[in-house]
Amino acid sequence: MHFIHPLPKKIKNNIHVIYKRSIREELSPEHHTCMFNKNDDPFPEDQIESNNLINKLNNHNKLNFIKNINKRNAINKEDDSEITIEIAVFADYLMIKHFYDIYGKENHMKELKRFIIATVNNVDSLYRHQTLNSNIHFRLKRIDVMESQPSELESIKHDNGDVNKLLKSFCEYQHKMKPVERKDPRYWDHALLFTGFDIYSGDIKSIAGFAPVKGMCSEVRSCTINEGIDFGSVFVVTHEIGHNLGMYHDGQNECHTDCCIMAPSIGSGKTEWSTCSSTEMKVFVQKLGTEPNRAPNCLKVSAKKSKNLNTLPGQDYTINEQCRLFHGKCWRHGLRSHQKLENICQMIWCTDDNEKFRTSHPALEGTYCGEGKICFGGKCVETKMDLKKIDGGWGDWLENPYCGQIESNKCEKCQIDGQLIFKKEYRYCENPFPNNGGKLCVGDDIRGKVCNERLCSSDISIQQYIDNVCKIKSKLPKNIILKMTEKGLHFEKDLCKVWCFIKESTSIKTVEDMPNGTPCGKDSFCLNGECKSLTCNGTILGGDNNDCNLMKNKNLKSPIMTSEWESWLSWSNCSVKKCGEIGYKRRIRICKGSSCSGQDFEEAKCKINCLISENIWLNWGEWSECSSSQCGEKGKQVRTRKCSGEKCNGSEIESQICQIICLKNNGKFTTWSSWSECSPIIDCKTETFRKRTRDCWSATSHDPTCNGKKEEIELCPRTKCIK
Template identity: 30%
Template sequence: WEQSHVAVRKVSRRSVSKERWVETLVVADSKMVEYHGSDHVESYILTIMNMVTGLFHDPSIGNAIHIVLVRLILFEEEEQGLKIVHHADKTLASFCKWQKSVNPKSDINPTHHDVAVLLTRKDICAGMNRPCETLGLSHLSGMCQPHRSCNINEDSGLPLAFTIAHELGHSFGIQHDGKENDCEPIGKRPYIMSRQLQYDPTPLTWSQCSKEYITRFLDRGWGFCLDDIPQKKVLKSPIIAPGVIYDVHHQCQLQYGSNATFCEDVDNLCQTLWCSVKGSCRSKLDAAADGTRCGENKWCFSGECITVGKTPEAIHGGWGVWSSWSHCTRTCGAGVQSAERPCDNPEPQFGGDYCTGERKRYRMCNISPCRKGLPTFRQMQCSEFDTVPYQNEFYHWVPVYNTANPCELHCRPIDGHFSEKMLDAVTDGTPCFEGRHSRDICINGMCKVLGMFACFFLYNFKKLQENGMYLQLQFISLNWGFVSCTPLKPDRFFAFNIFGSKSRTWCLVETTLAPCTELGIVCPKSWNHTKMQLEGTSRSYLFHPFTESCSSFDIFHIFFLKTSSDGNSTFLIGHWHTLSEDFLF
């Protein structure tokens, strides 16, 4: 799947935060409808999905993700072709096959979904056809794959929202905290992606590892189906705190059954919800839902009992300052440096929007060739595992190239006949394929096409004087191929003459100026004067390619100028860049 679908999609050379819309189908089985009642089950599900949306709006996830309910199916009897049993794996397989069959293929269909969520009262169990403690199951990195973008969830009351968010996290490629990462919440409150659903009075958030997993997933282009805005008004209920809709008695019944009630003699309701079940108080150690009454004119909010109505207003996020460039990943042979900026000026809070725009950028560094005879960069990365035992043995590892996923690190013992994937991604700056003349390298786990590339910018010009035209308004920018282009900064503008002889000096004018040329055009100190050839009528010109030098950075340009009768002009500039240490992508 990855080779046939991802490779043909445009890959950004920067990490860009942009809004994503996860169009969601929710299916409730007959046991759900029977338990909650046909008159109340829809309201319950909408409340749950509002909570899920809130979890994905938490700033700790590091992305602007909207969970959008586009279709809700309620079964009042068993559905033919959908088999829901205790065995979670079999149920997931059946549901994934069924949901694909009911999903319109066209993405513009208003009922088309990106992910399908099954809610069931069946006590499911991973790997066994009997009840156990399993709460949900999904495919890892299944988002946007029609046959794998699906999950099943066991109803457990309002905490069902955390189960759904957890399983959706897996669909985004998020691993459990503590599995092959350093985010095990030892001695700390749990995260949404903890191995087991653990309750805590403070709101659950996403770990730093979860943020990195989902950002990597999106930056690699695997969330391509989430870019379109839903085609119609989505299904949602008014944003009402769940504790307002379901009082403490109802919350206990959702967890323990219709005979459960709230334990009246227990303090700190907003910290821990205690329920009376068959005469004894029991708790899953979760807090009462936000909006639950906790005293006269008071309700619970984020684990605290506060005055009713005093909920903080949403604070939308803003970008902070760019970090310094990181250390170069290589000392020779073309490494990579990165810089990033946080969404903390201010940090979004209370449901505020997460920042959108460029969050991480890369540039080349140390591009001089390495000395002959040195191990390749990929060989060096494999050799780091020589001191790590593999099945109680030590091996000398050498690289194996995987054409389908060239930026994964695969290694084999030098005298062995098997290979292992050691890392999901090689170090930035590693060549995608050894021995090729191509200068393609791996950045953030993706093979980036370097060397020549093209950018096009369309500008508007306004005639300001008889002898020249100057940049008035930046109009649009277009990318070609695997390219992300940076338009000129506002403090730069173009100046050129279009009268007299056919050859005229042209230059880029910056805030730092040099003396005027013989033609009266002011040029920056760091740019050489260049010549361009004009052809055509007085209203349309083709500027032939030419080269200008700026340090070691060569840029080739093609210009198209069209002048309207009112003196305004449209100016299209094409850039062909060659690789240099200043190369920013």
């Protein structure tokens, strides 16, 4: 019987606690330490019998021995028999608040009940695991969601979650609520409280579960309390009920501590039962009702097995939902570099938008772990179940994101001339979550809702903004080492990033995103570093036109119209001429329309490469003057060139015939001057020379002409060259 309604405490002996993970433990919940104390066992003689059976089991054929044990144990009377434990689940008002915060007013009660059923189903599945060698089945008799806290469970009665006081209060409360007669169809064998209190004991703040030892079938002691805010509680509840059914910790018996559900700490891959746990439970259940101080055997035996659950909890809760419920809405499943999907059956890893990883718990039974496979018994196994692929679907657009810094739903500030002003909206692939290999959602998960149809006006251009950013970033130590300059580039292949030049190189580096709304093309603007187009008649940036009929923005009078740039013209020549030097080149574009957003020019670094080659001739020098000094007479003139290496093919001197044109003579030459000194010796291969001059003079003309040359040059005699 399931019902939900508002409803209006004290045992300290024979109890134990189990630790939960600290919220600060980001990498592993392995150390959920259980403070079980075997001295609290009201029937310690059972353990002696259990250990003897285990030792005997180690010395005989294991399979045959287990069959013999099963034949005489009350827990497994027939091969096809089934033991049923009927449970009642209570959830306090803080659990309601927790689910209200996650799912909202309309869905929180439905989701809380769904969570309770999935948790009990998964506990049921773990108790059916073949390593326990029993046919235990949990039947959910009652769900009691307490919208107002009963007086017996008010926080003042248990000091806001003291484990001893809360367990005592709850065990007495459930006993008060339980029908007196065992034959009453509303009667239950075991009661479980999911609480939203952060339960503790003294200074120990990390307790997750609490239960009396060997209390099953007792009127007052067959009860468990557990923090129920996520599916980590599945393994805590399973562990706690194990103690209630007579199980010790592995390691306090004849079994190792590192493999199984009853290990002192819960962790990765611990989804099986040890032989010790199986034997201890059988011994305890077998003795129920056999002695005056033992509770009667309340466990119901049926010759017919219950039908398998129609839906395993891992099919009802996708792996992303399991992460979200464990860590919060910001989280989803993630695989680290060395992991495979099948590893989730031992431990799920969850990640957030900052790529931070945390563990949660082994995946619920039935969780998809590969094509045609599900998690079962802590392993990824093939299944004959019809795993229907469920494609992901988008949820509604939201004004604030689930994760990260909450934005106050204000329009972006104007930072650059021509910038589009909008406010962001978000949506998530959660309606439904993809499952069983279904497709992820297609489309944008963020968009801009335009605030004004006019582009903003600012004194800062795109190039100025980029240069300002590069100037700031260039002073960072890592960029100083990189030799980043204070000048940047609006790179046409990625217009939504700030690019800065690197000194003595033609390389550029991106340092951050351009502001949201920066123009990046025709009717296109930047959004989170990506260029997005306007949709919905200019009212939305990004998204798609399929959402336009859902728009309720009545402030926009018309779609945004932008002018259009023509294509860029060719680059200019590099500003430097000397090879090896770094310069700049420039190009421009023309605006087609009244006003275009952005710069009408852009600059880029350039470099003239040096041609490094040996044994080639350099360019010829100038021709010498004609060797003849008289007009009309033929002479010779020469020019030279130099070799870039040691030896070049061909001659370094070239000559041609020349002739001085006779001009009307209205002047005459003065006498030649004395020869000058020889030119300096540069190297042993270079000739030296000397020269003399004369002037053309006339008494009647300020610009006389003379036939002949005004200067003569001759080679100097060779002298001994000293290297």
